[in-house]
Amino acid sequence: MLLRCRLPLARFALDIDVSFQSRVTAVFGPSGAGKTSLLEAIAGLRKIAQGEIEIGGRVLFSSSRKIDRSPRDRAIGYVPQETALFPHLSVRKNILFGAARKTGGDNAAGFPLDHVVELLEIGHLLDRSVAQISGGESQRVALARALLSHPQLLLLDEPLASLDIGLKERIIPYLRRVRDEFGIPMIYVTHNPVEVLSLADWVVMIREGRLVAQGIPREVLMSGMVVSQLDKDQLENVFDAVLTGSDIGGGRSSVRLESGRELFIPYMPGAVNRPLQVGIRADDILIATQEPEGISAGNVIRGIVRNIERAGGQAILRVEAGETFYVRLTYSAIERLRLAAGGAVFLIIKTRSCIVL
Amino acid sequence: MKKIWPVLAFALLGLCWSPAIQATEILVSAAASLTDALTEIGKAYESNNKNRVRFNFGSSSELARQIDEGAPTDIFFSADLEKMGGLEKKGLIDPAGRKNLLSNQLVLVLPNDSKMALRAPKDLLLPEVKRIALAQPKTVPVGIYSKKYLESEGLWEGVAPKIIPVSDVRATLISVESGNVDAGFVYKTDAAISKRVKVAYEVPLDKGPKIIYPVAATKESKNKEAADDFLKFVSSQAGKTVFRNYGFVVLE
Amino acid sequence: MSAEIWHITVFSLAVALASTILILPSAIVVSWLLARKNWPLKMIVETFVMLPLVMPPVATGLILLKIFGRRNPVGRWLYDHGVEVLFNWKGVLLAMAAMSFPLLVRSARTAFAEVDPRLEQIAATLGAGRSRIFFAVTLPLAWRGIVSGCLLAYSRALGEFGATIMVAGNIPGKTQTLSLAIFSFVQLGKDTEAFGLLLITIALAFAAVALSERLARSRAKI
Numbered sequence: 029m030l031l032r033c034r035l036p037l038a039r040f041a042l043d044i045d046v047s048f049q050s051r052v053t054a055v056f057g058p059s060g061a062g063k064t065s066l067l068e069a070i071a072g073l074r075k076i077a078q079g080e081i082e083i084g085g086r087v088l089f090s091s092s093r094k095i096d097r098s099p100r101d102r103a104i105g106y107v108p109q110e111t112a113l114f115p116h117l118s119v120r121k122n123i124l125f126g127a128a129r130k131t132g133g134d135n136a137a138g139f140p141l142d143h144v145v146e147l148l149e150i151g152h153l154l155d156r157s158v159a160q161i162s163g164g165e166s167q168r169v170a171l172a173r174a175l176l177s178h179p180q181l182l183l184l185d186e187p188l189a190s191l192d193i194g195l196k197e198r199i200i201p202y203l204r205r206v207r208d209e210f211g212i213p214m215i216y217v218t219h220n221p222v223e224v225l226s227l228a229d230w231v232v233m234i235r236e237g238r239l240v241a242q243g244i245p246r247e248v249l250m251s252g253m254v255v256s257q258l259d260k261d262q263l264e265n266v267f268d269a270v271l272t273g274s275d276i277g278g279g280r281s282s283v284r285l286e287s288g289r290e291l292f293i294p295y296m297p298g299a300v301n302r303p304l305q306v307g308i309r310a311d312d313i314l315i316a317t318q319e320p321e322g323i324s325a326g327n328v329i330r331g332i333v334r335n336i337e338r339a340g341g342q343a344i345l346r347v348e349a350g351e352t353f354y355v356r357l358t359y360s361a362i363e364r365l366r367l368a369a370g371g372a373v374f375l376i377i378k379t380r381s382c383i384v385l
Numbered sequence: 386m387k388k389i390w391p392v393l394a395f396a397l398l399g400l401c402w403s404p405a406i407q408a409t410e411i412l413v414s415a416a417a418s419l420t421d422a423l424t425e426i427g428k429a430y431e432s433n434n435k436n437r438v439r440f441n442f443g444s445s446s447e448l449a450r451q452i453d454e455g456a457p458t459d460i461f462f463s464a465d466l467e468k469m470g471g472l473e474k475k476g477l478i479d480p481a482g483r484k485n486l487l488s489n490q491l492v493l494v495l496p497n498d499s500k501m502a503l504r505a506p507k508d509l510l511l512p513e514v515k516r517i518a519l520a521q522p523k524t525v526p527v528g529i530y531s532k533k534y535l536e537s538e539g540l541w542e543g544v545a546p547k548i549i550p551v552s553d554v555r556a557t558l559i560s561v562e563s564g565n566v567d568a569g570f571v572y573k574t575d576a577a578i579s580k581r582v583k584v585a586y587e588v589p590l591d592k593g594p595k596i597i598y599p600v601a602a603t604k605e606s607k608n609k610e611a612a613d614d615f616l617k618f619v620s621s622q623a624g625k626t627v628f629r630n631y632g633f634v635v636l637e
Numbered sequence: 638m639s640a641e642i643w644h645i646t647v648f649s650l651a652v653a654l655a656s657t658i659l660i661l662p663s664a665i666v667v668s669w670l671l672a673r674k675n676w677p678l679k680m681i682v683e684t685f686v687m688l689p690l691v692m693p694p695v696a697t698g699l700i701l702l703k704i705f706g707r708r709n710p711v712g713r714w715l716y717d718h719g720v721e722v723l724f725n726w727k728g729v730l731l732a733m734a735a736m737s738f739p740l741l742v743r744s745a746r747t748a749f750a751e752v753d754p755r756l757e758q759i760a761a762t763l764g765a766g767r768s769r770i771f772f773a774v775t776l777p778l779a780w781r782g783i784v785s786g787c788l789l790a791y792s793r794a795l796g797e798f799g800a801t802i803m804v805a806g807n808i809p810g811k812t813q814t815l816s817l818a819i820f821s822f823v824q825l826g827k828d829t830e831a832f833g834l835l836l837i838t839i840a841l842a843f844a845a846v847a848l849s850e851r852l853a854r855s856r857a858k859i
Contacts (some may be wrong), residue, residue, distance in 0.1 A: 073758045099761040106762045112755050116777045125773075126763030177763045412724065412808065417824045424809075441724065441806035442821060450699075451806060455707025455716075456724050555824045578826040 029053075029181075029213065033069050033079030033089070037062055042069070042237040052207055054228035054245065055217045062237040063217040064109070067183045070215070071106040072099035083181050084213070103129070105174030105212075109185040111166045113158045119169050120154040126177025139210060144172050147205050167199055171206065182206075182214040188223060203227055221249050264310035264354040267291075271302045280326065280379050287350030292326035293382040304384055310344065310356040312381035316374040317365050326379035329353075333371045336362065347375060409611045412457060414441045414448040416464035416598065418489075418554065418574060422631040423462070423619075429627070430618050436611045444553070445526065452477055452603060459612040462600040464489075465526040469599040476604060482616055483601035488634040490573040491530055491588040491596070496564045496581070503568060503585040506535070510543045517547045518560040518569035526596075527554050531570040533594045558582065572596070574632040590634065597636075641809075642818075646837055649814040652726055653794035656733035657741070657787050664741040664790075665783065669775070671742070672749035689800075690739045697735055698803025705731065705804070728805030729812050736797045737790035744789060748782020749775065781852070788849045795841060 032045040042062040055063050068074035070081055072088065081089040083104075088097050105126075113122050127141070145151050148168040153161055161169065167187050174182055188199055200223070207214065207227065216228060224231050224245050231248050233240040241248050269283035272290065279295045283306060293306060320328060331349030343362050345355040353375055357367075367373065415423050420442050427438040441448065441458070449468040452458050453475065461478065463469045466485075472478045493509075495501060501513060509517065520528035528550070535541040549566055551557050557569040562581040576584050600619065602612040618624055625635045670676070671683055689697045705712040705722045715722060722728055752775050760770045776783075798816040805812040807821060815838055822831035 071762050073762070099758065100764055100766060102762070103764075104762055106759065108755065108759065110755070112753075112759045114756060114760075114774060114778075125760065125765070129764030173763065414806070417821070420821065420825050439808050439811050441808045441812075442824075443802060443807055447802065448806075451702065451724070451803070453708075454702045454723075455712060456806065457721060458724075553824075555826070558826065575826075 029084070030080060030082040031066075031070070033066075033076045033081060035065065035069055035074060035076045035079075037065055037237060040237045042066060044232075044234065044237075044239055046232050046239060046242055048230050048232070048242070050213070050228075050230035051211075052214045052216055052228045052230070054224040054231045055215060055234060056219065056221070056224050056231050056249075057234040057240070058219055061219075061234050063219075063234065064185055065237075066234070067106065067185050067215065067217055070102075070181075071104050071183055072097060072102050073106075086180065103178060103180045104183060105177050105179030105181070106183045107167075107170045107174050107185065107187060109187070109189060111170040113166060113170060113173070115158050117158070118154070119150065119156050119158060119161065122158060122169060123150075123154075123172040123176055125173060129178050139175055141176060143209075144175050147209060148172050148202055164199055168202060171202070175206065175210065175212075179212060182212050184214060184216045186217055186219070188218070188220070200226060224249060264356070265308040265313075265351075267306050267351055269304055269306050271296075271298050271300055271304060273300065274298065285351055289329065289350045291377075291382060292379045293384060294380055296384055307383045308353075308377060308381055310354045312377065313353060313355045314376035315345070315355060315357060315361070315365065315367070316376060317367075317371075319374055320376060323376065324378070325376045327375070327377040327382075329375040329377070331373055331375055333367055333369055333373055335369050336367065338362075345373075347373060349375060409435070409608050410437045410439055411459040411606075411608050411611045411615055412439045412441060413460040413462060413615070414443070414452065414456070414458045415460075415462035416445045416448070417442045418464055418572060419462055419598070421578075422574075422628050422633065426619060426624050426627050429623060430615060434614070434618075436608075436614065438615060446524070455605070457605075457607070458603050459606040459608050460600065460602050460616060462598065464598055466597045466599055469601065472603075473601075479602045479604050479606070479609075482613060483599060484616075484620060485597045485599045485636055486620055487598035487628055488590070488636050489596045489598070489632075490590060490634060491527075491534060491570055491593050492573045492576050493568055493585040493588075494558070494561050494571055494576050494579075494582040495568050495585050496561055497583055498564070499567070499583070501567065505586070506538050506540055506588075509540060509547070509568070514567050515547060516549050516566040517544060518549050518551050518557045518566040520553050520557055520570075521550050522548070525553055527557075527570065527572060530594045530596055534588055534592075537592075537594075577632040598633075642834065642837070644810065645813055645815060645818050645834070648726070649795055649816075650841070652729050652814070653733055653791055653797075656730050656737060656794045657791045659730065660734050660738045660741055660790065661783075661787065664738060664745055664786075665776075668742045668745035669749050669771075672746045686742055687739045689736050690743075694736060694797070694799025695803060698732060698800035701731060701735060701800060701804045723804055724806045724808065724812065726805075726812060729801055729814060732800035732804045733794035733797050736800050737793040740793050741783075741786040741790040744786025745779065745783045748779035748786070751782070752778045784852055785849055788845050788852075792842065792845050795838070 029049065030047040034041060034043045042065050044066060055066060057063055065074060069076050076089055076091070078091045079089065080087070080092070087093070087095050088102050089095060114125065117125070145154070148171060150165065150168050150172060153165055153169065187203065204227065218224060228245050230242070231245045232242045233248060267285050269285050269291065272282045272284045274281040274295060274297060276295055280292050281296050283291050283293055283304065285291060291306065329349045331347040331353065334346040334348050337344045338359060341359050343357050343359055345357060345367065347353045347355060355375065413423065423440055427440065430438060445463045445465045445468045448461065449463070449472055452461060452472055461469065461472065469478065473480060493503065495503065503509065519531055522528035522532040532541060535544055549560070551560060554571050554575050557571050558575055558579055560566045561569040562579060568585065573587060576582060600616065602609065602616060606612050628635055667686060671679065702723070703709060705715065707713055707716050712722070722731060756774055756778070757770050760774045765773065796816055798820060801814060802817060807813055807817045815834055819831050819834045822834065
């Protein structure tokens with residue numbers, strides 16, 4: 029896959045020159061980096077000033093060779109962020125809209141309707157109107173519509189950005205299934221490193237329209253350059269807090285959350301009452317049903333389970349403990365501890381799992 | 386949306402049915418003030434004749450313009466000599482059958498309940514007469530006639546400030562009926578229609594301007610024979626009687 | 638209801654309907670071009686189309702009379718080919734069509750402008766060509782506005798007076814519509830008859846509003 033394009037945007041020019049061979053390529057960068065514009069350029073919805081786009085040996089655009097295929101002939105399944113389902117058509121008519129396409133070359137993927145419907149679990153939605161389905165369902169329907177249009181490449185624009193955390197958990201497994209079941213290359217735009225890590229095998233990082241880094245996700249995302257760009261979205265729990273004390277010898281500081289709860293965090297210098305933000309990943313919180321003793325973790329907090337969202341073998345607990353904490357557990361952990369809404373639990377959080385943002 | 390088709394079918398049926406083709410149909414463009422009289426004459430004519438008559442009623446100036454643009458008119462019955470003359474000059478009128486058939490009389494009308502005693506034209510100068518309705522004295526025949534008459538009586542200067550110009554005879558009549566004006570000039574035939582106005586005085590035929598209704602067949606008529614036949618009937622005794630019944634003065 | 642009034646009512650309804658159907662295809666094309674495309678002289682065409690909205694109807698009628706009159710090339714040509722447009726139901730149709738066209742174009746244009754172009758783009762990426770995009774996406778999404786425009790145009794056609802009397806005359810039994818008949822009755826001081834026709838007109842107005850409400854509701858359900 030070859031992407032070389034230059035096009036002027038409102039605040040800066042998008043100028044990208046990359047080539048890669050991967051199943052799922054994440055285009056990663058902060059909001060306003062030009063990610064969506066890049067997808068639109070690939071799909072043919074945005075004029076490119078200069079460049080070449082070649083996918084699977086097919087030239088979609090080439091300013092030097094004066095090739096500019098229309099969006100119709102590019103055989104690209106584009107799932108925009110807002111899903112753009114046709115509001116006047118039923119779910120069934122939506123997903124079949126592009127199914128009649130015969131263009132797109134020999135290796136254009138054609139998937140049977142039943143298979144796609146089953147895989148994305150949208151069979152029960154087929155006869156509904158688009159207005160009657162939820163945000164997560166819309167994403168799956170839009171994905172099905174793109175898959176059934178015989179695409180050679182799928183473009184996914186932040187499919188999870190508009191969903192709340194419980195729904196995100198439910199969509200990711202479907203995206204994995206699509207990745208694993210159908211051999212279509214995908215370009216996945218996101219500003220969330222967690223999604224990059226869980227789906228992509230190549231990442232292209234852009235900022236202000238320019239390439240910052242590319243490579244294998246784990247390597248690119250762990251480098252120092254990326255950490256500075258981490259944004260809050262990868263952390264399911266983010267709290268406003270003020271510094272209440274620091275112990276350089278003990279290697280830890282303490283903060284007070286808005287509810288008044290004290291939390292230990294890794295040592296950081298600073299004056300008392302300095303405001304800051306603390307983030308904790310949902311994966312980094314342990315749950316106990318009895319108060320633990322003899323434990324290294326600095327924070328043990330009593331709380332009440334408010335509800336449990338299950339999806340794809342995993343569950344997200346919402347725990348009320350002054351602040352609301354999100355905790356991700358396997359389904360089996362829920363079973364073993366017999367967790368249910370209304371039950372009392374203890375949250376165990378290592379000091380070093382609290383990240384100052 | 387499917388429900389609309391029966392309605393549509395019905396409507397189209399209506400379309401096909403309305404302009405049903407008749408044997409010979411002539412079109413008479415006539416001044417609006419002739420509507421009642423001519424409709425009655427038309428019915429009488431059709432009852433003894435296989436020719437059919439259609440009327441196009443409007444203001445004389447509008448009708449003249451239509452004929453000028455090639456309207457398929459067979460007979461023009463104008464409320465005003467000037468319009469007829471204009472068409473004749475352009476060669477659109479058959480001068481042979483042209484007749485100045487009718488005349489009308491100007492009358493001054495008051496609301497039924499008016500207590501004013503207006504008996505002579507000069508009474509219009511009385512201070513209690515504040516507003517007088519008159520059809521546009523520049524363009525509408527009845528307005529033009531009324532102004533000419535007042536000028537000949539030497540009253541125009543004094544009356545002019547009291548004039549409320551309205552669009553036509555009918556509007557004059559409505560303003561008087563409603564009591565919004567104290568008096569108005571209309572044709573005698575119009576005054577006869579309304580039960581809510583009374584005639585204060587009639588302008589004597591010899592003193593007032595000559596109000597003439599000329600009638601003629603058009604040059605481009607495709608039904609010349611039928612048109613002439615109807616013209617003959619209109620000016621026959623039977624026709625004249627009908628006109629008189631509606632208050633017209635028939636010119637011999 | 639007398640046979641005469643029945644005839645006038647049916648005639649008015651039928652010709653107004655025919656005029657709405659007649660202008661629908663071209664109004665759709667024009668309003669789409671105005672809403673979605675930029676082309677040279679667009680503003681001039683736009684003004685020209687909207688002219689009957691601002692001009693006195695009599696002036697529109699006069700222009701139509703000039704164009705279709707026998708003394709002018711267009712009218713002459715039609716006349717020589719046996720088509721007489723003026724002073725029969727075709728003249729009524731012409732006047733109604735000319736006067737209601739801008740109203741339909743205005744509504745339809747707004748309706749087209751409100752269709753999210755994103756949906757059309759996505760349809761293109763799904764392999765739809767221009768005509769399929771138009772008929773499967775744009776038109777159905779704009780349909781509600783177009784239908785309400787049709788009702789507006791239809792009502793305007795029913796109420797049309799000034800242009801009709803110029804182009805078609807006021808010929809009882811032939812070109813007399815509800816509006817023309819009301820005018821005639823008022824002219825003749827036959828207020829009772831005029832009010833009778835007025836009642837019919839009001840009833841028709843209610844029917845049109847009720848119908849448009851129903852259409853709006855049935856669309857909302859989908």
